[in-house]
Amino acid sequence: MSNPIYKFLEEKVKPNFEEGGKLEKFYPAYDALETFMFVPGHTTPKVGSHIRDGIDMKRTMIMVVLAMIPALLFGIWNTGYQHFLALGEISTFWENVGYGALKVLPIVVVSYAAGLAVEFIFAIINKHQVNEGFLVSGMLIPLCLPVEIPLWMVAVATIFAVVIGKEVFGGTGMNILNVALTARAFLFFAYPTWMSGDKVWIGGGTDEAVAMADGSTGATLLAQATEKSSGFVNAAGAEYGNTFMDAFLGFIPGSIGETSVLAILIGAAILLITGIGSWKIMLSAVLGGYVMGLIFNAFAVNPFMEVPAHEHLVFGGFAFGVVFMATDPVTASQTGTGKYIYGFLIGLLAIMIRVFNPAYPEGVMLAILFMNVMAPLIDHYVIRANVNRRKKRTATVAA
Amino acid sequence: MSKAVKIKRGVDIKLVGEAEKVLVDAPRPKTVAIKPTDFEGIKPKVVVKPGNEVKAGTVLMYDKNHEAVKFTSPVSGEVVEVKRGEKRKLLEIIVLADQETKYEDFGAADPASLDAKQIKEKICASGLWPFIKQRPYDVIANPNDEPKSIFISAFDSAPLAPDNDFILHGEDKLFQKGVDALAKLTKGKIHLTVNGAAKADEVFLNAKNVVRHEVSGPHPAGNVGLHIHNFDPINTGETVWVVKPQDVLAIGRLFESGKFDARRIIALAGAQVKDPKYYRTILGASTKELFEQHTSSDNTRYISGSVLTGTKIDQEGYLGFYDYQLTAIPEGGEPQMFGWITPNPNKFSISRALPSWLQPGKKYNLTADKNGEERPFVVTEEYEKVFPFDIYPVQLLKAIMIEDIELMEELGVYEVAPEDFALCETVCTSKIPSQEIVRNGLNMLRKEMS
Numbered sequence: 001m002s003n004p005i006y007k008f009l010e011e012k013v014k015p016n017f018e019e020g021g022k023l024e025k026f027y028p029a030y031d032a033l034e035t036f037m038f039v040p041g042h043t044t045p046k047v048g049s050h051i052r053d054g055i056d057m058k059r060t061m062i063m064v065v066l067a068m069i070p071a072l073l074f075g076i077w078n079t080g081y082q083h084f085l086a087l088g089e090i091s092t093f094w095e096n097v098g099y100g101a102l103k104v105l106p107i108v109v110v111s112y113a114a115g116l117a118v119e120f121i122f123a124i125i126n127k128h129q130v131n132e133g134f135l136v137s138g139m140l141i142p143l144c145l146p147v148e149i150p151l152w153m154v155a156v157a158t159i160f161a162v163v164i165g166k167e168v169f170g171g172t173g174m175n176i177l178n179v180a181l182t183a184r185a186f187l188f189f190a191y192p193t194w195m196s197g198d199k200v201w202i203g204g205g206t207d208e209a210v211a212m213a214d215g216s217t218g219a220t221l222l223a224q225a226t227e228k229s230s231g232f233v234n235a236a237g238a239e240y241g242n243t244f245m246d247a248f249l250g251f252i253p254g255s256i257g258e259t260s261v262l263a264i265l266i267g268a269a270i271l272l273i274t275g276i277g278s279w280k281i282m283l284s285a286v287l288g289g290y291v292m293g294l295i296f297n298a299f300a301v302n303p304f305m306e307v308p309a310h311e312h313l314v315f316g317g318f319a320f321g322v323v324f325m326a327t328d329p330v331t332a333s334q335t336g337t338g339k340y341i342y343g344f345l346i347g348l349l350a351i352m353i354r355v356f357n358p359a360y361p362e363g364v365m366l367a368i369l370f371m372n373v374m375a376p377l378i379d380h381y382v383i384r385a386n387v388n389r390r391k392k393r394t395a396t397v398a399a
Numbered sequence: 400m401s402k403a404v405k406i407k408r409g410v411d412i413k414l415v416g417e418a419e420k421v422l423v424d425a426p427r428p429k430t431v432a433i434k435p436t437d438f439e440g441i442k443p444k445v446v447v448k449p450g451n452e453v454k455a456g457t458v459l460m461y462d463k464n465h466e467a468v469k470f471t472s473p474v475s476g477e478v479v480e481v482k483r484g485e486k487r488k489l490l491e492i493i494v495l496a497d498q499e500t501k502y503e504d505f506g507a508a509d510p511a512s513l514d515a516k517q518i519k520e521k522i523c524a525s526g527l528w529p530f531i532k533q534r535p536y537d538v539i540a541n542p543n544d545e546p547k548s549i550f551i552s553a554f555d556s557a558p559l560a561p562d563n564d565f566i567l568h569g570e571d572k573l574f575q576k577g578v579d580a581l582a583k584l585t586k587g588k589i590h591l592t593v594n595g596a597a598k599a600d601e602v603f604l605n606a607k608n609v610v611r612h613e614v615s616g617p618h619p620a621g622n623v624g625l626h627i628h629n630f631d632p633i634n635t636g637e638t639v640w641v642v643k644p645q646d647v648l649a650i651g652r653l654f655e656s657g658k659f660d661a662r663r664i665i666a667l668a669g670a671q672v673k674d675p676k677y678y679r680t681i682l683g684a685s686t687k688e689l690f691e692q693h694t695s696s697d698n699t700r701y702i703s704g705s706v707l708t709g710t711k712i713d714q715e716g717y718l719g720f721y722d723y724q725l726t727a728i729p730e731g732g733e734p735q736m737f738g739w740i741t742p743n744p745n746k747f748s749i750s751r752a753l754p755s756w757l758q759p760g761k762k763y764n765l766t767a768d769k770n771g772e773e774r775p776f777v778v779t780e781e782y783e784k785v786f787p788f789d790i791y792p793v794q795l796l797k798a799i800m801i802e803d804i805e806l807m808e809e810l811g812v813y814e815v816a817p818e819d820f821a822l823c824e825t826v827c828t829s830k831i832p833s834q835e836i837v838r839n840g841l842n843m844l845r846k847e848m849s
Binding site (some may be wrong): 003005006035037038039040041042043044046047048049050051052053054055056057058060062063129131132133153170171172173174273274275276278299329332334335336339344379383386387390391393394396 | 412462588634709726728735766768769771780789793794810824828829835
């Protein structure tokens with residue numbers, strides 16, 4: 001190959017990492033970097049299919065990361081917006097972005113650094129290749145956390161999630177629970193004060209030096225919904241003009257990437273057009289959530305149950321979870337029929353947990369983790385149905 | 400009883416270099432070889448030595464597991480080499496071909512006047528038996544069995560595949576003779592499946608003694624495994640035999656003339672072929688002459704068979720026993736900088752993450768590149784898009800990988816052959832070698848069951 005960079009890598013750098021080289025042990029790390037820069041020129045074996053589809057795992061994972069970029073960008077802006085809103089100050093677009101970037105980007109960097117470090121260490125110990133799976137998890141983790149989360153917690157949670165949630169099972173493709181949600185659940189139960197309440201969602205909210213303007217509140221809509229079903233107020237204490245619209249566009253406090261359903265829908269469009277995200281899961285989860293919301297509306301005995309069903313879909317992490325986490329192919333149901341059941345139950349349970357147990361307003365996280373565990377069971381029954389069909393055929397033949 | 404089935408799941412990968420419907424004589428091959436590696440699950444025992452003179456139909460080797468299954472020379476001439484590889488694995492028995500072929504005489508006969516035993520004996524003696532393969536296991540049929548039915552797929556839907564309607568045109572009589580002989584071997588039916596999307600040639604439409612079916616849709620519409628699955632599915636303990644149309648013809652010729660007449664028409668196709676067309680050649684013919692004259696030798700992958708299921712051979716290789724085409728495509732092998740994000744409009748994909756879906760009808764010049772590294776299963780419902788069986792492909796592959804025989808049986812392993820997984824392997828994001836996995840699984844199962 002004529003590419004000078006490739007030539008340089010092959011001739012000058014690679015020998016150090018190969019057998020007998022000084023850095024022999026670190027070959028997986030080198031391999032990860034080289035294959036990141038250059039898709040290797042491996043050709044098909046002697047027997048088998050000689051032509052292959054242009055897609056590979058790297059492209060698949062990068063597509064998902066790209067799909068999350070709108071949510072990330074909006075999250076950066078919204079972090080600044082909520083901060084200045086709580087302070088009661090007028091801010092420009094760039095002030096919002098500047099403040100948000102300073103808050104959010106370190107979380108992203110720490111998440112990737114901690115996770116990739118673990119991946120590389122495991123690759124070196126196990127002498128296998130570094131897998132692409134963390135590219136997605138590394139972006140999902142920051143987007144589902146509150147902006148005020150201390151960076152060391154991000155690192156600890158990421159390391160916990162990658163080691164216990166994934167590597168102990170054998171790495172990408174083998175895990176039972178969604179890695180990013182494992183990180184979030186870890187923080188939620190280990191440091192609940194940093195994962196709920198009305199301070200962590202607003203940039204600077206936990207910093208006592210930042211004096212909040214009178215009447216301001218950092219409570220999320222879900223937290224407010226435990227007491228009332230309408231008349232929600234924003235960070236400045238003013239009532240939303242149109243709660244549904246503000247929540248849809250994302251001008252509300254919440255985890256970094258979860259607030260704007262619009263930005264999430266752009267990501268969903270990318271996933272659906274490329275076919276990488278399962279429409280079966282997304283559609284059935286939305287249906288499940290909506291149905292549960294309607295049921296609650298019909299039998300409402302408290303304010304939370306009165307929250308209109310369509311508003312449930314734009315509140316909290318529901319949209320984010322359904323689009324980016326429920327669709328994780330490794331931890332979701334693997335059969336077509338199973339996906340409908342899996343998605344529907346996620347939607348149903350997410351709203352149910354959210355409403356019935358206000359201590360866990362983020363029902364979507366628990367619903368997905370629960371269904372991650374149940375997915376193999378769903379698949380089992382779907383596959384048994386196929387097996388029984390085949391057995392029945394034998395019985396017919398024998399008769 | 401004839402049925403029509405339309406399948407939706409599958410894909411036609413359109414490639415440049417399709418063979419033009421022109422039939423010419425290939426240069427007479429100097430050497431011809433029988434490759435024991437073409438036959439799964441046999442224990443070859445060679446009975447000739449270099450220097451032996453053979454006729455077309457003289458036994459070169461037989462299967463130690465079934466001594467009746469003989470492999471005979473496709474031409475007359477002198478055995479020049481018995482080639483072995485690592486661990487003395489038998490690779491090729493090479494015969495230097497005479498200018499004029501001399502034949503062993505097995506005696507012409509009308510299949511109608513013979514019983515099943517006599518027909519089997521004649522087919523076995525002449526070395527034509529290996530043309531009859533069986534499902535499950537996708538191996539040479541056991542002459543002691545009686546299958547519940549026999550399937551002939553009249554069309555091949557793989558990319559650049561030869562067109563049997565063109566090749567068998569006008570051979571009605573011999574084809575019918577072959578069918579009549581096969582019909583004696585089963586109490587069940589002979590299922591002949593034609594392409595429902597086009598009008599089949601008279602040779603298939605006029606064939607008697609068969610049940611005709613139609614299957615239409617994208618590849619693997621022509622795969623015989625799919626036909627069996629739809630028309631007479633295999634249950635545990637059952638056996639179905641399959642024969643390719645050109646081999647039915649060879650059986651017909653045996654009964655007509657009493658000779659092992661190993662002539663075969665092949666398509667020479669692929670982007671590296673200068674003038675892709677059809678050639679009259681012979682089973683096991685040396686590919687040197689054809690490839691040298693008609694392909695560009697620059698970084699080329701030579702394949703005996705199709706791009707989906709064929710075997711990579713040297714330029715100076717031999718046409719495989721079960722191959723009806725020779726394909727030459729660019730080898731590729733260049734690393735691509737940031738290849739995982741570049742749009743790559745010239746690569747084919749069933750995923751919409753590449754622009755392939757925006758260019759319907761485009762003919763691709765695909766290389767033998769893997770386009771990525773092997774990974775564990777991650778993406779789901781990908782194989783299902785190209786696997787039109789009522790079987791869960793990934794779950795079956797996993798059952799094979801963990802060697803869980805009971806689960807494999809439950810999930811339908813008896814109904815599949817490696818070729819049915821060729822498209823799964825082609826479209827796989829994780830680049831998993833499913834054909835090899837299925838092959839190993841079937842071999843393991845067969846060993847376990849015997």
